[in-house]
Amino acid sequence: MQQSAEASRRIAALSAQLHPPGLQMQGIPPLRLENCRAKGGAPGFKVAILGAAGGIGQPLSLLMKMNPLVSVLHLYDVVNSPGVTADVSHMDTGAVVRGFLGAPQLENALTGMDIVIIPAGVPRKPGMTRDDLFKINAGIVRTLCEGVAKCCPNAIVNLISNPVNSTVPIAAEVFKKAGTYDPKRLLGVTTLDVVRANTFVAEVLGMDPREVDVPVIGGHSGITILPLLSQVKPASSFTSEEIDYLTNRIQNGGTEVVEAKAGTGSATLSMAYAAAKFANSCLRGLKGDAGVVECAFVASQVTELPFFATKVRLGRGGAEEIFPIGPLNEYERVGLEKAKKELAGSIEKGVSFIRK
Ligand SMILES: NC(=O)C1=CN([C@@H]2O[C@H](COP(=O)(O)OP(=O)(O)OC[C@H]3O[C@@H](n4cnc5c(N)ncnc54)[C@H](O)[C@@H]3O)[C@@H](O)[C@H]2O)C=CC1
Numbered sequence: 001m002q003q004s005a006e007a008s009r010r011i012a013a014l015s016a017q018l019h020p021p022g023l024q025m026q027g028i029p030p031l032r033l034e035n036c037r038a039k040g041g042a043p044g045f046k047v048a049i050l051g052a053a054g055g056i057g058q059p060l061s062l063l064m065k066m067n068p069l070v071s072v073l074h075l076y077d078v079v080n081s082p083g084v085t086a087d088v089s090h091m092d093t094g095a096v097v098r099g100f101l102g103a104p105q106l107e108n109a110l111t112g113m114d115i116v117i118i119p120a121g122v123p124r125k126p127g128m129t130r131d132d133l134f135k136i137n138a139g140i141v142r143t144l145c146e147g148v149a150k151c152c153p154n155a156i157v158n159l160i161s162n163p164v165n166s167t168v169p170i171a172a173e174v175f176k177k178a179g180t181y182d183p184k185r186l187l188g189v190t191t192l193d194v195v196r197a198n199t200f201v202a203e204v205l206g207m208d209p210r211e212v213d214v215p216v217i218g219g220h221s222g223i224t225i226l227p228l229l230s231q232v233k234p235a236s237s238f239t240s241e242e243i244d245y246l247t248n249r250i251q252n253g254g255t256e257v258v259e260a261k262a263g264t265g266s267a268t269l270s271m272a273y274a275a276a277k278f279a280n281s282c283l284r285g286l287k288g289d290a291g292v293v294e295c296a297f298v299a300s301q302v303t304e305l306p307f308f309a310t311k312v313r314l315g316r317g318g319a320e321e322i323f324p325i326g327p328l329n330e331y332e333r334v335g336l337e338k339a340k341k342e343l344a345g346s347i348e349k350g351v352s353f354i355r356k
C-alpha cells in the first residue's frame, strides 16, 4: 500500500522514539513499529517542562510522570535532556515521555502542549538577590515564550524562572507582541511561598501542615512576599513575636536554602514539589474540576499594579477568577504598601526589557 509522505514521516519519528540513541549505542536491535502492540498513552493532558535537566527540572519531571492526568510529557533542555528522558521514561506510569535537546528541537517540544512549565535559567548563589538573575534569565524566558507563542499559543504557562516579579511581565510582553496574550493563561508560580508558609505556621501552631492554609500575596521575592497571617485557616491568633518570626522566615525561605546549599544552588526539591502541586491544580482546572484555588502571580486588578499574586480559581481557561485580597490588619497593610513599591519597579523592569 502506498504511504503518504506525512505518514512515512510520522512512522520514522515514532520508530526513533521506540529506538532511542542509548539503545543504538548498546547494539540493541530496533523494534519495528508494525510489530509493536503498544496502543499509546493514557488519556490526559500534554505537558512540557523547559529546563527539565536542571535541579528543579529533574525531580519535577519525575513528579509529572507520576501524575495520572498527564498523557504526554515533553522534556526540553539545552543539555542532558536525553539522559533525563531515558531515565524517567522507564517509570511504569501512564505518561509517554519524549526528550528534546537544544534550540532546534524547541518547536517540536512545544507543539500541541496544554501546559508548559518553565524552570529554565540560572539559580542564586549566596549574597545574590533574585533580581541579580535578571541579566541571564530575562533572555532565556523571552526565547522560550517566543516558542510558546508560535507553537502552542493556547497553552497554560507556569513560569518558575526568577525573578518571577519581572519574568512574568516579560512573558506577557512577548505574548502581546505575538498577538497571543491571554492573561488568564500566564501564571507566575508562587506556590513555594504558600508551601513554606503552611509548614512554618503549622510548626508554630503544633498542627499538621496539610490542615493549614496560609494565603501569600504580592510577589516572589523578599518583602514582596506577603503572608496574610490574619487570614490563616483554621482561624488562629499569633503573638506579635510569632508574627515577626513567621513573616521573616516566609519572606526569607529562599535565602535560607541558598545559604544552606552554600553555592551549589537554591531550592530544587521543595520547589519541584510546589511546582507539581500547582501544575496538578492547573490540570484539574483544565479537566473541569470545580473550586480549584491556588495563589499565583498573575495580571490583576486587585491593586493599582498590573501584576499581583493572590488566590485565583483555576478552570478550563486558566486563572478564571482572581480573588480580592480580603481584610488586612495594620501590620499587613504596612507590609502591602512596601511590597507594592518594590513590585512596581520589578514589573517595570520586565516590561521595558521587551519594549525597549
Ligand atoms: N518560582 C520559584 O518559587 C522558584 C524559582 N526558582 C528559579 O528556577 C530557576 C531554575 O532553578 P534550578 O533548577 O535550581 O537551576 P539549574 O541551573 O539547576 O537548572 C536550570 C536548567 O535550565 C536549563 N536552561 C538554561 N538555559 C535554557 C534554555 N535557554 N532553554 C532551556 N533550558 C535552559 C539549564 O541547562 C538547566 O538544566 C532559577 O531561575 C531559580 O531561581 C527556584 C526556586 C523557586
Ligand SMILES: O=C([O-])CC(=O)C(=O)O
Pocket: 123, 124, 130, 162, 192, 253, 254, 255, 257, 258, 266, 267
Ligand atoms: O531563593 C531563590 O533564589 C529561589 C526561590 O525563588 C525560592 O526558593 O523561593
